[in-house]
Amino acid sequence: MIDKIAHRGPDAVQVAKLEGAPVIMAHSRLSIIGPDDGAQPIAQGSDMLIANGEIYNHADLRAILGEGAFKTASDSETILHLFRSGALRWIDRLDGMFAFVLATGDRIIAARDPLGIKPIYMARMGEGLAFASELKAFDGLGLTAIEAIPPGTLYDNRDGWRRWYRIPHGAAKAEPDVDGTARELRLVLEEAVAKWMVADVEVGSFLSGGLDSSIIAALAQKVLERSGKGPLKTFAVGTDGSPDLVAAKRVAEHIGSKHHEYVFTAGDVVENLPHIIYHLESADVDLVRSAIPTFFAARLARQHVKAVLTGEGADELFAGYTYHHAYVDDPRALADELTRSLGTMHNINLQRVDRITMAESLEGRTPFLDRKLIDFAQSIPAALKLCRTRPDAVASTGPTTEKWILRKACADLLPESLVWRKKAQFDEGSGTVAALQEALQTLTGERGEIGRAREGALYEEILRGCFVDPDLILANAGQWEADRVAA
Incomplete structure (x- = not known):
């Protein structure tokens, strides 16, 4: 799967298994922020993350979350620490374009930015799930029930689907100023x-x-x-x-x-x-x-x-x-x-x-x-x-x-x-x-x-x-x- 989308990130390719859980993640990296130490998947304890895109308010989030918790200079790592913070609407604090999959020992979360600038698809793989940035990653694997995760939406295998962002409705009437x-x-x-x-x-x-x-x-x-x-x-x-x-x-x-x-x-x-x-x-x-x-x-x-x-x-x-x-x-x-x-x-x-x-x-x-x-x-x-x-x-x-x-x-x-x-x-x-x-x-x-x-x-x-x-x-x-x- 990762070979088929290697063009998305020629700087580094890494595959990792989450210890103690049936989860394997792969990432092809285009290094934009934190080029020296931002390789993915990013793992901390029993949690692992792969992400595509950019988090533009990552510096502010680092200051709020505490710089000491971070192991890399990657903007993507802020996603992991926001999740670990336990805030109810943690994903809403992310400002940028992104798609990511986050795994714990018994949980899979996948989400997409408000407008769907960055893509992410989900497919059934037997009794499990497979995720990818492009459809071609699934080609020839016999996977079923493929669907795009909608913009502004989060999937949680524990809690189901959640639409966390809605486009504000446009105004109509003119104003004087x-x-x-x-x-x-x-x-x-x-x-x-x-x-x-x-x-x-x-x-x-x-x-x-x-x-x-x-x-x-x-x-x-x-x-x-x-x-x-x-x-x-x-x-x-x-x-x-x-x-x-x-x-x-x-x-x-x-x-x-x-x-x-x-x-x-x-x-x-x-x-x-x-x-x-x-x-x-x-x-x-x-x-x-x-x-x-x-x-x-x-x-x-x-x-x-x-x-x-x-x-x-x-x-x-x-x-x-x-x-x-x-x-x-x-x-x-x-x-x-x-x-x-x-x-x-x-x-x-x-x-x-x-x-x-x-x-x-x-x-x-x-x-x-x-x-x-x-x-x-x-x-x-x-x-x-x-x-x-x-x-x-x-x-x-x-x-x-x-x-x-x-x-x-x-x-x-x-x-x-x-x-x-x-x-x-x-x-x-x-x-x-x-x-x-x-x-x-x-x-x-x-x-x-x-x-x-x-x-x-x-x-x-x-x-x-x-x-x-x-x-x-x-x-x-x-x-x-x-x-x-x-x-």
Whole structure:
């Protein structure tokens, strides 16, 4: 099992048995915090832990729990000591992205972060249980009843399932203090980016030239400047002359980052598509399309850094998708839809980011999904997220602007033309759609446009060729959901 997910952590692989209990744990490590002594599994007494992700408030937790209890510099060890503290809601004190399995002599606990940024699956193994970060770890083992542990949920073999986090519901009506809201949002954003840059290794940033990644990169550059470090390393990919490459270069020049770019071709797509689908663990057309530029960006970034910031989550928090425009005159429905879509991210965009970055042994970090930022963003009225160009304009006039309050909060960070640049899907702005059509024609030997049905069938065919038990993978694969709230 651990060999199949060794790409997630090439720095160290360790397998251990919990003394006196039928528990074996294995961990492949990508060392980000405490690189010298943070090997896992972490064992203390009759307890053992393996964890994936980052605990960003680990320094504060160490101070509270007592530094003397810790044996390593690893942020993951705080999970073990919080559990051992006996606090009723100990898991709620963890601030970060994580998935973990913790074992005692007679107990197994497995849990996942609030939004499901980090993955974890559970399967039946005879009368026992098996856990893994990716579905491929179970392939060919004949395991049954495989399921993803839901975001914000904890499984305890003694006490059963417990949902420990719920996404706060979005607000709808506008409030008078628009300027104050924008200023506070900016402060919360700055705090989130600084927190999610905590590491003992260099952290870079994806930069597509779109609003979300540009804001994150601009704020990250400021964090490094304040600490006397930098410049920030930024990474952009696209086909030759694609809008994303042009825009990303302009942003990089504006913020002063050390910029890297990679121009990919249809031939590159043909060569790497099986690798992408195998690691993505899905044949969903939209997921595969967006995974292609993510893969090239991850491969580029891993040549320079071990962790990158990404802009995922901004569209779900601030109404950034084209389909959101249908809600402009119904802020209550928009708030409901944003709340719903946040709850589905683990199966789509977050699965793509995790699988594709980790396939290249790169850690992807998503500051927009910081818990405090989620709480604040959900308290901002939906009428300020998607509105006519002026928030006080009457409903029947003016163009619709998505992520309006986010743009206002960060208007001084970037050139005006970029702050108000219309959103393009990652696979469109990067030129992936055109390159993919050419690649699909090469792979199928067919001429003319390859339709979605044929495209999806090809992806499934490729996926089936990658696994011993492809039905297991397909049954649990992430895919886009269409159960949107009616506007």
